[in-house]
Each structure stands twice: as structure tokens, then as C-alpha cells.
Amino acid sequence: MKTPRWLKMRKRSQIELPEEPPIWLGNRSNGEYFHFQTSYEKKLRKFILQKADENARKIGMPRRDFLASTMGMATSLYCINIASGCSSNETGHNANNVDDGGHLSPEAAPRPEVCKTYDIKPEMMYDEQAACAKLTGDEFIFDIQTHFFEPDGEWTKTNPGYVGILSRLVGTTDFGMDRYLEVLFCDSDTKMGVLSCWPGALCSQATDDFYGYAGAPCGLPMSTEGAAASRDLINKMANSQRLLSHAMILPDDPAGVANQLEIMERIACTTGVAAWKLYPAWGPGGEGYFVNDPERGIPVIEKGISLGVRTFCIHKGLPIPGFDTIHNVPSEIGTLASQYPEANFIVYHSAINANGSRHEAEYIDGDDKGVNALITSMKGAGIGPNQNVFGEMGSSWVQVMADGTQAAHYLGKLLKYVGENNVLWGTDSMVGGTPQPQIEALRAATIPESMQQQFGYPPLTDDIKAKILGRNSAVVYGVDPDAQRCNIDKCMVTGWKKELDEELGPRRWTNQTPMGPRTFDDYVQHAKEAIARGIPG
Numbered sequence: 001m002k003t004p005r006w007l008k009m010r011k012r013s014q015i016e017l018p019e020e021p022p023i024w025l026g027n028r029s030n031g032e033y034f035h036f037q038t039s040y041e042k043k044l045r046k047f048i049l050q051k052a053d054e055n056a057r058k059i060g061m062p063r064r065d066f067l068a069s070t071m072g073m074a075t076s077l078y079c080i081n082i083a084s085g086c087s088s089n090e091t092g093h094n095a096n097n098v099d100d101g102g103h104l105s106p107e108a109a110p111r112p113e114v115c116k117t118y119d120i121k122p123e124m125m126y127d128e129q130a131a132c133a134k135l136t137g138d139e140f141i142f143d144i145q146t147h148f149f150e151p152d153g154e155w156t157k158t159n160p161g162y163v164g165i166l167s168r169l170v171g172t173t174d175f176g177m178d179r180y181l182e183v184l185f186c187d188s189d190t191k192m193g194v195l196s197c198w199p200g201a202l203c204s205q206a207t208d209d210f211y212g213y214a215g216a217p218c219g220l221p222m223s224t225e226g227a228a229a230s231r232d233l234i235n236k237m238a239n240s241q242r243l244l245s246h247a248m249i250l251p252d253d254p255a256g257v258a259n260q261l262e263i264m265e266r267i268a269c270t271t272g273v274a275a276w277k278l279y280p281a282w283g284p285g286g287e288g289y290f291v292n293d294p295e296r297g298i299p300v301i302e303k304g305i306s307l308g309v310r311t312f313c314i315h316k317g318l319p320i321p322g323f324d325t326i327h328n329v330p331s332e333i334g335t336l337a338s339q340y341p342e343a344n345f346i347v348y349h350s351a352i353n354a355n356g357s358r359h360e361a362e363y364i365d366g367d368d369k370g371v372n373a374l375i376t377s378m379k380g381a382g383i384g385p386n387q388n389v390f391g392e393m394g395s396s397w398v399q400v401m402a403d404g405t406q407a408a409h410y411l412g413k414l415l416k417y418v419g420e421n422n423v424l425w426g427t428d429s430m431v432g433g434t435p436q437p438q439i440e441a442l443r444a445a446t447i448p449e450s451m452q453q454q455f456g457y458p459p460l461t462d463d464i465k466a467k468i469l470g471r472n473s474a475v476v477y478g479v480d481p482d483a484q485r486c487n488i489d490k491c492m493v494t495g496w497k498k499e500l501d502e503e504l505g506p507r508r509w510t511n512q513t514p515m516g517p518r519t520f521d522d523y524v525q526h527a528k529e530a531i532a533r534g535i536p537g
Contacts, residue, residue: 048075137443192244194426197248198221281323351371360410396410
């Protein structure tokens with residue numbers, strides 16, 4: 001295998017690229033949470049690098065080149081199978097399989113095939129063609145949680161301090177449309193996306209005060225109008241529908257919910273909108289609301305239904321600094337879905353980390369933490385799988401996919417209780433960087449037979465993966481995936497991707513470190529500045 005041009009073209013004067021697994025295993029943050037590298041991840045990283053070195057030597061490749069290949073990804077997933085597997089202990093992985101030096105422990109016997117979360121055969125670590133057969137695909141990938149920010153928007157004047165906050169959040173001052181197109185559509189297999197607004201600071205036309213915080217700076221880094229304009233520009237550029245957009249609605253508007261209902265009507269009648277985005281854990285003074293609040297949430301739900309836009313995307317879990325943790329738990333979602341069966345309620349992040357960080361394991365009846373909190377809410381209201389509650393995977397799949405046991409439980413629970421038609425693909429890109437490693441991990445993922453038998457999880461078939469990656473969302477958003485893919489294959493942005501792949505080689509994303517605050521101190525500073533401005537995240 002030849003060294004890709006994007007590696008060969010680097011100058012000696014440039015900073016040496018880090019040699020890291022294609023799945024990031026260090027500290028990470030998207031600005032909404034900070035994840036400290038665990039001892040398991042530290043061991044796993046060493047194990048992958050040692051295994052990659054061993055495999056690269058066998059086939060006569062530099063280790064950096066090997067890690068950038070599909071064989072490097074296959075090796076990483078193979079190592080996850082060995083390091084984690086079907087353990088049911090407190091940490092969710094068998095730490096004894098890998099020692100502190102990242103070596104496979106002598107007592108670690110090979111695990112049976114039924115206990116492996118990723119369908120990676122040993123030959124895939126040495127055979128690029130075999131690895132590609134497993135990790136590449138032509139699915140209709142529809143990412144329903146994506147973000148970028150308006151670098152020249154009015155918010156840069158009314159809220160200049162937030163520019164620095166977002167620079168730390170994304171890890172660069174390049175957080176506009178060009179970077180978004182590169183990360184989402186050129187560095188991954190994503191076909192369509194939904195551009196989602198960012199929560200926070202509205203300006204009151206009456207007082208010029210910050211929404212709920214008199215005298216503070218205001219302005220949204222991606223407004224509803226900005227999202228619609230960006231959507232239209234990208235679709236015109238692509239000569240096809242690559243992007244839909246959300247409208248952010250704030251039922252706890254100090255000006256009254258009637259003001260938000262007027263905004264909903266105006267948006268529906270002018271720019272158009274695919275769905276409404278709600279952040280019920282955020283509000284003036286740090287107090288949120290429940291979406292089934294009869295004075296705030298219910299009027300918004302009924303207005304959306306009357307306007308014919310019946311999909312509501314609701315942030316639950318993933319407790320952003322400044323959020324009201326009580327209203328971040330999806331306790332009302334089941335009741336809401338039962339009350340309005342004609343509406344779709346998409347729970348963003350699948351409620352992961354609701355009520356605090358926790359390890360994702362089997363569902364426990366009545367549990368109110370993490371993904372289990374969503375399931376408990378549904379079961380309590382009699383909402384079964386494949387009805388009108390949906391689980392979205394943004395910033396949740398990436399948290400569990402390096403731990404085979406958590407990954408299998410996470411997918412298994414969503415499929416069993418939310419339904420194979422109601423698990424929706426989202427990644428939070430570009431905030432989290434390119435979604436490609438998440439896509440490839442899902443392509444190889446399985447639910448081990450032992451866990452199917454023990455917990456009643458369904459098998460994770462290729463058809464179900466195709467549903468998760470895009471076909472389920474296509475149904476919710478009224479998109480014809482086959483017709484859209486035909487148009488997208490001809491679009492200008494697809495042409496750019498092909499040119500980059502031909503000129504530089506694919507898998508350019510493997511040399512990128514994740515976006516977001518680099519250290520916990522940066523994250524804390526980011527959070528303090530955001531909260532001081534009344535802006536979550």
C-alpha cells in the first residue's frame with residue numbers, strides 16, 4: 001500500500017503529526033462536557049499502538065501510514081474486542097485483559113466470537129481489501145445533529161466575547177461554513193445533514209438587554225434565520241438538497257410564550273423549517289422548564305402541530321454547564337408522546353448522562369439515569385418501540401463506542417425499547433470533528449449473541465444499520481433517500497470530495513485531533529465565560 005499523498009506532501013518544517021489510533025482515546029470535550037481519559041482508555045490506546053506497530057512491521061509499512069489505513073481502524077476495533085468484550089463488571093470492561101503497559105495479559109484467553117462487539121476478523125488487520133469490505137459502504141447517511149457558526153454574524157458585534165468561547169469550543173477560529181463542508185461532506189461519507197441552532201442569548205428588541213440578563217452581551221452564533229440562509233446557500237451550491245434546518249424555540253421567553261408562537265408562525269410562513277429545537281434545561285436565571293408545562297411547553301407543541309411541522313427535537317441528557325439538571329432528565333417525554341401521538345419527539349443525545357455521568361449497562365426497571373431515564377419515561381406512559389419517541393445518537397455513540405460492552409448495551413437498549421425504526425443518526429459535527437470514525441465503528445458493530453440471549457436485544461443487522469445511519473431519519477423528515485442520493489452524487493460538493501480523494505487520498509481525517517477544549521482548565525474557563533453571559537455550553 002502506497003503512502004497517501006496527504007502524508008507525503010507534508011514539509012519537514014511542519015509539526016510532526018501525532019501517531020494516534022483513528023478512534024480518539026484521550027481527554028475530549030465538545031464544550032458541553034469534559035471527558036477525562038480513563039485508565040481503560042489509557043491501556044487501550046497503548047495496546048492499539050503496540051498492535052499497530054506489530055502489524056505494520058509484518059506488512060512492511062510505517063506505523064503512521066498503517067494507522068491512517070482501514071487496516072489501522074480494523075486493528076483498533078479488534079483491540080477493543082479483546083480489551084472489553086462481554087464483561088458485566090462495574091467498569092464495563094475486563095481491565096485484566098490489558099496490563100498497564102498496554103500489553104495483552106498472559107491470562108487473557110481469546111474470547112469466543114459471540115462475545116465480540118465488532119465484527120473484525122484477524123485478516124482484516126493485514127489485508128486492506130478485507131478491511132475496506134467491512135468498514136466502507138454506500139449507505140444513505142443522514143446526520144440530523146450538525147453545527148457551525150456564522151463568523152460574520154451580528155453576534156460577533158453584540159457578543160464579541162463569545163467569539164473566543166467558540167474558538168476554544170471548536171479548537172479553531174475557523175468555525176464557519178467552509179470548514180463545515182470540509183468536515184461533514186468531504187472528510188466523511190455523510191450525504192445529508194440537519195443544521196441545528198445553538199442555545200442561548202437572544203436580544204430583546206424592547207430593551208436591547210440580553211435575554212433574561214439585563215445589560216449582558218447578546219446574540220446567537222447561529223440564529224434560526226442564519227441557519228435557514230446557510231441551508232439555502234449550501235443547497236444552491238450543491239444543486240441538490242444536502243441540508244435541512246431547525247428553528248430554536250424558547251418557551252420560557254421573558255416576553256411571554258406568545259412571542260415565541262409568533263416567531264414559529266413567521267418562520268413556518270417565510271424561511272420554512274424542518275423541525276423545532278428545544279433546550280428545556282436552559283432558561284433565564286438558570287431555570288428551565290418541562291416540555292409538558294401547560295403554560296410554556298404545551299402551547300409550543302400545539303402551535304407546531306397546527307403549522308404542520310410536527311417534529312420536536314428536545315435536548316435531554318448531556319448536562320451542559322449552566323443547565324438546570326432537573327429539567328435535563330426526560331421524565332416528561334413519555335407523557336408528552338402519549339398526549340400528542342401525531343407529533344414526533346426526538347430526544348437528542350438519547351438522554352445519555354441524564355442525572356449525571358453513568359456507565360451504560362442493561363436497563364433496570366424504574367432507573368432514571370442516562371439512556372435508562374428515557375426508557376423509564378416511555379414505559380411509564382405506555383409508549384412502546386417504533387411509536388413517536390426517537391433516540392438520537394449525537395455525542396452519545398462516540399462516548400461508548402470504545403468500550404465494547406457499553407456500545408452493545410447502548411445500541412441494544414435503543415433497538416429493544418425505542419425501536420429499530422426510531423434510532424436516528426447524529427454526531428454533533430463539526431463541533432466533535434469529522435464523524436467518519438463513528439460511521440466506520442457502527443458499520444462493524446454487532447450485538448453479541450450472548451447479550452441478545454441474556455438481555456433480549458435484537459441482532460444488529462446490516463439492514464438495521466442502514467436504517468440507523470439515515471433511512472429512519474429520512475422517514476421522519478419526509479426525504480426520499482434513493483432520489484436524494486442520485487442528486488447528491490451529481491452535486492458540486494460531492495465533486496470536491498472526489499477531487500480531494502484523488503489528489504490527496506482518502507482518510508485525511510485520521511491525522512486530526514478532536515475539536516473542543518484541549519484541557520480541563522480550558523473547559524472550565526470556557527464554561528465560566530459562557531455561564532457569565534447566560535450562554536450554555
